Amino acid sequence: MASSTRANRTQLFQKATQIVYGPLDKNLSEESARTWTPPDNPGAGGHRGRYLWTDAFGLVNFITLSKETSSPVYLTLAKRLAETVHSMLGRTRDGSARLPLATDAEPLKGGLRIGKMDAFGSDGDGQYHHYLTLWMFSLDRLALATQEIVYHRLAVQLAKAIHPHFVIRTRQDSPPARMVWKVSTDLKSVLVPSEGHLDAATGFVVYRLLQQTAEHFGDSSGVLESEIADYRELMGGSGKLHVSNDPLDLGMGLWMCHLFRDEEWARTLGDQSLDVARILLAETSSLMTRGASRRLAFREFGTCMGLRCYGTDEALEARVAAVVQFWEKFLDESTDEDLRPISLIMFASALIPGGELDAEDPTLISTSLMVD
Template identity: 60%
Template sequence: MASTQTLTHFVEAMKMVYGPFDHLTTPEAATHFTFPSNPGAGGHRGRYLWTDAFGVVNFVTLSRETSSDVYLTLAKRLVQTVHDTLGRTRDGTSRLPRATDEEPLKGGLRIGKLAATGPDADGQYHHYLTLWMFALNRLALAAQDRRYNDLAVQLARAVHPHFMVGGRSGGPPSRMVWKVSMDLDEVLVPSEGALDAVTGYVICRLLQRTAARMGGERSQDGDLLSAEIHDYKHLMEHGGRLRPRASRDPLDLGMGLWTCHLVPDEPWAAAMVEAGLESARFVMDETRGVVARDPSRRLAFRELGACMGLKCVDSGDELKGRADGVVNFWRRYLDETTDEDLRPISKVMLAAAMIPGAWKDDYLADG
């Protein structure tokens, strides 16, 4: 369990995004808590999918660290708030196309970008959606409520075909796309994210495993999400996607390590972790790596992603020590060196890097 001091810093970081929740003493009170839209998660109507995915998992961590159901209730409350905001059109008048009250995630979830149009417009990102699936999965395990994993499965099925570019004559997909429109119908960024196929495969396997454990449904063709897993695996095995990559982008590095640690039984994942740790020795070097730059040229949330990833794998005392050093730096200087619009995402990632908790696959194993 985390120290009292670390837990205090964790709560303070989360309060900056989600408001003064530490006065809540009962789950009933938490049920009626309203998350502020300002500062909020830094997105449209106060919600941003990546930030809130971290928020949900961090609340699960707080629940376990404090043995308090208040924080588990806040996680559930945040999930409902996100679904009611990012699962609806920007004016809030209707659910996204294809979604219904019975299947609220069948239309996917908006990113939460502030702009409706333009080069950085709202839409749907595959890597944000898979992160939200993970958050739902963690809540399902922590609350012992399979409905959240079922929602993640619903989301996985709904968005999967819209990010796939199919092969000829109905064959397997040849590649993926990075971003699609809010209604899932139009490709906005045709390039493929470096980790999209890998993350899709890993998260779908995780959802499948949890469904089997919690008595979830099975597809007519066999295991749940078997078609989606097959497509992701096909993409992974072609085009060099499983080639051990030594990314020197801290966020890419950290999220890659985190993703791979969820499938320790797969040799390709072990190879990617090994390559990632080698890269981390450069990235986290205080004399020549990213962390050696002037703070004005550094982005907290990207470095904190690397720190979280390093703490989810067996990275050794030296690298974990360097990660702790980066976390402590940003804990002291984040507010004065980070633009206001990046503070919410940086704060939730700071908390996760301080106490990875539910981000680690074995954390809820006894739940």
């Protein structure tokens, strides 16, 4: 199998990343990296080449590459990607102004657009809570990887800014009642009033990571206490935290659980998710017996990534490897153009979720997406 060894995985990881972000390698000069601009063709696949989910994983993958190749140039590329996302998705679609509520001093106070191709409609642009929390995580990991606090502060700025627009209360002084899935680009209107299955739990996890990093930098301890309390209450509601049969949702749940795996809620959900993964990825399951045209690669890579983060036994790891191998031959020019960038970046994340655990400083857990 092409991706069976770490060296081969790294090679495939680099290849997938370069198809999306251009011909980059560890020999790229620092000077060139500092002036690099992420391409819009193919780019991350969204509006003007930026799509928040894909670029969030892309940023983390650059951090992983810096570890895998021992080249700091990838951290410079990660910083340039962050700057580009903020300048594109933190502004109106025509690029003429920052999003409402944002300022030059607080550029993320207006949130970040998803990067959908259409401005309006059922699949139009707006803001998703689960995309925004993933971007916060990515910025926070960049802060730890570079030891530059500015990226952490941007993540906290974004966290505090978007929270009241997704967490709904019956009165201003009442406990949180529910969350909403999608709001408008200007944060003023609810576009999808239903609640994302993992949104509260992901908020609980990511905001706590931001809090830990604040303590690591000695920067405003307790800055997100009220938001964390809201998410804790919301995720504790009856039926809120359950295993999903959707491959991407299942994988992101496992990823979320591995970050606080010693806590009872995470152990319970994580172990239940492993049971579902064994069924979902079984060689004879309805999903695994379908042809490629009836499957979505990036969603299955989410399962693979989550499993490798949380930890697999020999049988599950064999199934993860089989899924990755199945899709390798389809990740070329013939892949659906719209989904190609997200599929390639998630493929890389499934190959090497990356990251290390610093035993002396637990705030440095998961500099990338996984604890080895």
